Amino acid sequence: MAAKTLTIDGQMVGAAEDQTILEAARDAGIHIPTLCHLEGVQDVGACRLCLVEVTGINKLLPACVTKVTEGWEVRTSSERLQRYRRMVLELLFAERNHVCAVCVANGHCELQNLAVSLGMDHVRFDYQHPRLDVDLSHRLFGMDHNRCVLCTRCVRTCWYIEGAGTLNVAGRGEKSKIITDLNAPWGDSTTCTSCGKCVMACPTGALFYRGVTVAEMERDRGHLEYIVTAREKKQWIV
Amino acid sequence: MDRLRLATVWLGGCSGCHMSFLDLDEWLLELAARVELVYSPIVDHKVYPDNVDLCLIEGAVANHDNLELVHRIRERTRVLVSFGDCAVSGNVTAMRNPLRKTEPVLKRAYLELADVSPRIPAEPGIVPTLLDRVAAVHEIVPVEYYLPGCPPPAERIRTLLSQLVEGREPRLNGGLIKPG
Numbered sequence: 049m050a051a052k053t054l055t056i057d058g059q060m061v062g063a064a065e066d067q068t069i070l071e072a073a074r075d076a077g078i079h080i081p082t083l084c085h086l087e088g089v090q091d092v093g094a095c096r097l098c099l100v101e102v103t104g105i106n107k108l109l110p111a112c113v114t115k116v117t118e119g120w121e122v123r124t125s126s127e128r129l130q131r132y133r134r135m136v137l138e139l140l141f142a143e144r145n146h147v148c149a150v151c152v153a154n155g156h157c158e159l160q161n162l163a164v165s166l167g168m169d170h171v172r173f174d175y176q177h178p179r180l181d182v183d184l185s186h187r188l189f190g191m192d193h194n195r196c197v198l199c200t201r202c203v204r205t206c207w208y209i210e211g212a213g214t215l216n217v218a219g220r221g222e223k224s225k226i227i228t229d230l231n232a233p234w235g236d237s238t239t240c241t242s243c244g245k246c247v248m249a250c251p252t253g254a255l256f257y258r259g260v261t262v263a264e265m266e267r268d269r270g271h272l273e274y275i276v277t278a279r280e281k282k283q284w285i286v
Numbered sequence: 287m288d289r290l291r292l293a294t295v296w297l298g299g300c301s302g303c304h305m306s307f308l309d310l311d312e313w314l315l316e317l318a319a320r321v322e323l324v325y326s327p328i329v330d331h332k333v334y335p336d337n338v339d340l341c342l343i344e345g346a347v348a349n350h351d352n353l354e355l356v357h358r359i360r361e362r363t364r365v366l367v368s369f370g371d372c373a374v375s376g377n378v379t380a381m382r383n384p385l386r387k388t389e390p391v392l393k394r395a396y397l398e399l400a401d402v403s404p405r406i407p408a409e410p411g412i413v414p415t416l417l418d419r420v421a422a423v424h425e426i427v428p429v430e431y432y433l434p435g436c437p438p439p440a441e442r443i444r445t446l447l448s449q450l451v452e453g454r455e456p457r458l459n460g461g462l463i464k465p466g
């Protein structure tokens with residue numbers, strides 16, 4: 049496969065032509081913040097936290113869904129990018145109801161970690177405080193829409209790793225929400241295999257094991273990578 | 287050098303942030319040598335004074351008293367710090383906001399869950415009425431610095447206060463801004 053050469057933050061980087069900027073950066077040890085990206089399932093570019101600048105291109109490009117191009121000069125952490133990332137993060141916090149102090153994911157949450165690493169000490173937008181439900185109809189799992197950031201990691205995992213197709217996105221704009229089957233309670237789903245992969249994939253406190261309480265929701269994402277590596281590369285690496 | 291005039295106030299919060307403040311233990315003695323505590327739930331001053339240098343605000347703006355006080359504080363204070371998650375984001379205090387009105391909350395707390403003599407408290411001039419929407423402090427008045435945490439651990443409070451008392455531009459980064 050043809051190799052491409054480009055620079056990321058001034059560093060010369062060689063990458064395979066089918067690699068994304070995100071993959072090339074990670075191979076070169078350069079960290080780009082992500083939220084909707086999950087190793088093992090295809091990317092959709094939903095969260096916009098991984099936006100980067102490329103010299104000569106006016107718009108910002110999401111690193112997780114942009115393939116490398118010969119000769120590109122990519123910047124991953126300019127002052128402008130940091131400003132936009134923080135804004136994206138603040139909008140995510142303002143959109144639904146995040147109360148870390150009483151959340152199952154407190155201390156183990158990717159959204160909360162991003163707030164810390166991107167220096168978000170407060171939110172400048174008006175909190176929307178929407179009225180949202182918690183679905184506790186499933187025997188093993190719960191879904192709290194208050195904490196969902198609509199990254200669709202659970203949906204892609206359910207479709208492409210488990211192959212069940214239970215989870216989906218319904219509605220538009222602020223009315224968007226994750227549904228099970230045709231918007232029936234999760235516990236009534238006839239397609240869900242109760243595999244729990246969506247719970248492992250969720251970055252926030254939106255999906256959790258029933259019975260966990262504040263700050264107890266830890267997950268092992270290694271399981272998902274293990275399954276994908278085993279399937280695609282026929283390597284059973286723990 | 288004149289001692290810094292420090293105030294701390296307790297709005298719609300659980301007092302946990304003030305408990306954490308008291309957790310500073312013997313460092314409080316060092317602090318006491320550098321500041322004059324001019325208003326606080328832990329000292330007996332009735333009126334928020336003029337010319338305050340620094341005020342730590344615990345709690346969200348949840349009722350009409352909080353609202354009036356927070357405006358007075360802003361007028362009379364040089365530097366405001368949102369002290370803890372309720373002040374910074376509304377946090378637990380704002381969990382009633384999705385209901386949009388105070389009535390269902392009051393009914394639940396004082397009628398449905400009452401063991402004896404269910405009655406919604408209504409004492410004009412004594413019991414302040416709740417605002418329909420709980421607000422973070424900076425949604426009402428401008429705030430200089432933010433100290434997240436529920437409660438902010440004592441170490442975090444000390445980091446911010448020592449920077450402020452020494453007149454340095456405060457910097458909280460890394461784990462020191464983690465909410466929750």
Ligand code: SF4
Nearest residue numbers: 146147148151157253
């Ligand atoms: S999902 Fe994460 S950011 Fe949201 S309340 Fe829970 S711990 Fe906080």
Ligand code: SF4
Nearest residue numbers: 206240241243244246
């Ligand atoms: S438990 Fe498995 S099958 Fe059920 S919704 Fe989650 S990923 Fe899909």
Ligand code: SF4
Nearest residue numbers: 196197199200202250
């Ligand atoms: S439930 Fe979790 S994984 Fe699914 S969209 Fe919401 S935040 Fe993402």
Ligand code: FES
Nearest residue numbers: 093095096098112
């Ligand atoms: S990680 Fe690239 S858009 Fe979400």
